[in-house]
Amino acid sequence: MTYKALTIAGSDSGGGAGIQADLKTFQELDVFGMSAITAVTAQNTLGVQGVYPLPVEAIVQQIQSVGSDIGTDAVKTGMLFSSEIIAAVAEQIRRFGWKNIVVDPVMIAKGGAPLLQEEAVQALKEHLLPLAAVITPNIPEAEVLTGMQIESPADKQEAARRLFDTGVRHVVIKGGHDEGSQASDLLYDGQHFQYFTSDRLPTKNTHGTGCTFAAAVTAELAKGKTAAEAVQTAKDFIQAAIADDLQIGGGHGPTNHWAYGRRQAVLGGKA
Numbered sequence: 001m002t003y004k005a006l007t008i009a010g011s012d013s014g015g016g017a018g019i020q021a022d023l024k025t026f027q028e029l030d031v032f033g034m035s036a037i038t039a040v041t042a043q044n045t046l047g048v049q050g051v052y053p054l055p056v057e058a059i060v061q062q063i064q065s066v067g068s069d070i071g072t073d074a075v076k077t078g079m080l081f082s083s084e085i086i087a088a089v090a091e092q093i094r095r096f097g098w099k100n101i102v103v104d105p106v107m108i109a110k111g112g113a114p115l116l117q118e119e120a121v122q123a124l125k126e127h128l129l130p131l132a133a134v135i136t137p138n139i140p141e142a143e144v145l146t147g148m149q150i151e152s153p154a155d156k157q158e159a160a161r162r163l164f165d166t167g168v169r170h171v172v173i174k175g176g177h178d179e180g181s182q183a184s185d186l187l188y189d190g191q192h193f194q195y196f197t198s199d200r201l202p203t204k205n206t207h208g209t210g211c212t213f214a215a216a217v218t219a220e221l222a223k224g225k226t227a228a229e230a231v232q233t234a235k236d237f238i239q240a241a242i243a244d245d246l247q248i249g250g251g252h253g254p255t256n257h258w259a260y261g262r263r264q265a266v267l268g269g270k271a
């Protein structure tokens with residue numbers, strides 16, 4: 001059985017985030033990766049030097065090329081940039097009837113460069129969130145989407161409830177921006193809160209952690225795993241990828257996308 005996943009996101013020339021992180025993660029998790037590029041960014045570990053959104057027509061055509069021939073078991077969305085792109089992507093997802101949709105509501109790159117226009121937040125809530133099986137905001141993104149400040153564990157749960165009410169089937173509020181010695185991701189399915197917690201690793205090389213995490217969730221949903229199983233694998237994948245960082249570039253370096261697979265191979269006696 002060949003499982004397939006489509007990422008609809010921006011290209012990161014530096015290879016650590018965006019489309020590049022997604023395809024590497026799909027590959028590592030034994031899922032055939034496909035892409036529809038929404039924007040080209042000139043980017044490295046120091047920051048974003050340029051953002052070039054593609055015409056909506058070019059984005060729609062890429063999705064249709066995949067959908068009309070190959071099909072997909074899951075879809076991840078990342079950098080979508082504008083409300084026009086969001087509306088067009090949502091329309092294509094509805095048209096093909098795709099169900100395993102993971103929405104990573106990318107808004108701002110680590111260095112502060114905007115990857116989503118401010119006015120597009122409403123379009124995200126209106127068009128895309130009701131289609132999502134899983135949404136994976138970090139804390140600042142969850143604050144923008146809910147209009148509330150998140151300062152305590154109770155706030156995080158309240159934000160998850162509000163996000164669930166937009167029509168999303170599972171909410172994951174990621175804990176990379178938490179304070180303290182642990183990075184704890186909260187999963188909410190409308191009934192139960194579940195925490196996925198690890199030691200916070202002391203490194204500046206966390207460029208693309210959000211993309212990589214959401215791509216791993218997508219790959220696991222493509223294989224038919226439950227949301228909770230997918231989040232557990234994604235958490236293990238990102239923990240390994242941050243722990244075995246690569247020391248590439250002079251700024252916030254990428255994570256190591258092959259670390260998880262290597263560890264699994266050692267555990268399984270394959271290496």
Ligand SMILES: Nc1ncnc2c1ncn2[C@@H]1O[C@H](COP(=O)(O)OP(=O)(O)OP(=O)(O)O)[C@@H](O)[C@H]1O
Nearest residue numbers: 138174175176177183200201208209210211213238
């Ligand atoms: N220093 C760290 N140590 C361990 N896990 C981390 C660390 N930083 C982030 N994570 C984990 O990485 C994943 C992504 O979380 P984060 O909140 O950083 O997302 P993000 O801000 O969207 O990422 P980015 O914007 O860098 O792509 C989560 O599973 C989180 O727990």
Ligand SMILES: Cc1ncc(COP(=O)(O)O)c(N)n1
Nearest residue numbers: 010011017018109110207208
């Ligand atoms: C094309 C693209 N998509 C997403 C991110 C977010 O990743 P990060 O916050 O780690 O920079 C990015 N930098 N570039």
